[in-house]
Every structure is written in structure tokens, then in C-alpha cells.
Amino acid sequence: MTKKHIITILTFTLLLLLSITTISCSLSKSAPNDTDDENPDLTVVGFSQPGAESAWRVALTDSVKESFTEDKGYKLIYKDAQSKQDNQIRDIRTFIQQGVDYIVISPIVETGWDTVFSEAKAAGIPVIICDRNVVVSNESLYTAFVGSDFKAEGESAVYLMEKLFEDSEPDSNKPLNIVHIQGTLGSSAQIGRSHALELGLGDHENWKVVYEDCGEFTKAKGREIMAMAIDELGAENIDVVYCENDEEAFGAMAALNEAGISYGPDSGIKIVSFDAVNTALIMCMNGQISAEVECNPLQGPYIYNLISHLKNGEAVPKITYVKEQYFTSESLTADFIEGRKY
Ligand code: GYE
Secondary structure (H helix, E strand, O other): OOHHHHHHHHHHHHHHHHHHHHHHHHHHHOOOOOOOOOOOOOEEEEEEEOOOOOHHHHHHHHHHHHHOOHHHOEEEEEEEOOOOHHHHHHHHHHHHHHOOOEEEEOOOOOOOOHHHHHHHHHOOOOEEEEEOOOOOOOHHHOOEEEEOOHHHHHHHHHHHHHHHOOOOOOOOOOOEEEEEEEOOOOOHHHHHHHHHHHHHHHHOOOEEEEEEEEOOOOHHHHHHHHHHHHHHHOHHHOOEEEEOOHHHHHHHHHHHHHOOOOOOOOOOOEEEEEEOOHHHHHHHHOOOOOEEEEOOOOOHHHHHHHHHHHHOOOOOOOEEEOOOOEEOHHHOOHHHHHOOOO
């Protein structure tokens, strides 16, 4: 081999090595969720959802995704924790490692966030809580909360139950038997809605919870619990089903349908529910659901607004409650329901 040959082979090998390094670098740079590869001008927001258990939650996800788009200057990293707090904690740690600019989290339950929020604080990343609230040892561990006042929602449901049964109210000896299908235990949505019902029980001697179980905010669980309640108590001993979200109400109605038991205006059994998603509002308008308390998932614009202020170095309120209302068949029209986003 001549000297010329050796130089050619060496040059070729060097070029080959160089191109392999370049390719592998650019491959690793385009790995999903790597925040370094994108337009550095984008503000990166990590959004951690507890799961996708309900239509309501899908509406919340959509609202946040629509609010933080690239054309508005944002990159949103979305994580679904598959209904496990441990996954949510892991997702937040990933956001911290990625060096996101803001963390937005809908916490599955109220407690257990101190350590991971302290880590975010130490990394200088503001944490914004949305939808459900948290209880932490020190309020400075998060920047702001945007979401619902769940106790107020529960109080609206109790008020609507009073209205529904006000004719039988003078006869306070007649018990009002309540099946209570709770949401995910320990979530602020469950805690507030259950607490308001407890207060309602204290105010009405004849109100009794005759069956109570956790429906995890899902249709499958709601159906299972309702079927067990029917089996154990008999439909004639149930007056109202207090469902802590619409999925559970859909499940309860499925169980009632399977058992051939009627509900709504023509029967003793009334369904009261939370969320007011489109399908549920149609059922409320038709009388199958007797009362709906709205839980507003359109929180993206509220969070967007908060983050815009933070980016400008402005102070933001610690608590922002979203606007919500309640419905019965009298207050609903098809046009109104059609005009809603969820
Ligand atoms: O009611 C339910 C959901 O946290 C307010 O979670 C939310 C609740 C909502 O899955 O449908």
C-alpha cells in the first residue's frame, strides 16, 4: 500500500466517523420531549394529568393543548399518569430534568406533593395547580391554583336535592334514601363534593346515606356500585343517587336500565350529578338526570393568562376559581347545549 493509499483510507475513515457522530447526535436531539432541540424562543410547559378517566378530563386536556400552541410561543409536553400518583410524581421529575419553564399539574389526590414540589422550587420552576387542589406543608411550594370550588359545587347539588324533594320535606319522618357514589378518594373533587353532602345530611334529619362506595370517577365502577346497591337494598328503598361525576351517573343509569328500574320524572329515583358534559346535559334536559352541577374544564385560557403574567414578572392571584353554574331540565334547551364546548 502506498503512502497515498494510506492517507486516502485514513481520510475516508475520519469522514465516516464524523458523519456517524453527526447522525447519532441529531437522532438523540430529536428524541421526544427533549426540550433542547426546539426553537429556543418557545416557552416550555410540562402538563401532568392524572389520567383520562372521563369526558370531562379529555375536555380539560384539549383546553390546555389549545391554549399552549407553538404559534402562541409555547411548547407543551403532555403526560398522562394512568391514574397513579407515583407516575405523576415521576412525570414532574422528568419535567424538572428537562428544564421546562413551567409545570402545570392536575393532582390526582390532595396530599403527597411536598417533596416533588420542593424539587421543582429548588430548580426555580413555577408550579401551577389546575382542576383539583393540593394540601402542602408550605403554600410557597406552588405558585397558583386555577380550578373549581368543589364544596360550593356540592352545596349546589344539595340545594337542588332540597328543591327536588321539597314536596316530601314537610313530612320529615319520611326518609330520603341516598346512594352515594364517590369520586377518587382523597381527590379534592371528592373531598369537597362529599363534604357538602355530609353537611346536607346534618341539615336534614330525614336524609340518609344508605349505600356508599368509591366509583373512581368511572362509568364501569359507577355501574358496579349501583348494581350492588340495587341488589342489597331494592329499588324501592332508593330515592336519589348522588354521583360525584357524569361517568358514574352514566354507569348508575346503565345498572338501573339493566335491572329494568326507571328513574327520572316518572319514578322515585332521581339522579344528581357533577360535570355537566354535553351527553349528561341532554339527559338532564330530557329528565333522566334530575340535576347537573357544572364543573368547568375550560381552564386552559385561565392558565394561559396566569403564565403570561408570570412571564412579565407580574404577581398573580394564589387562587382563581373558574365560573360554574347548575342545571335542571327547566333551565336547558337544545340550542344552549349545542353551543357549549364540552
Ligand atoms: O368531575 C371528573 C374527573 O377533577 C373535577 O375529575 C375533576 C373530576 C371531574 O374525572 O369527571
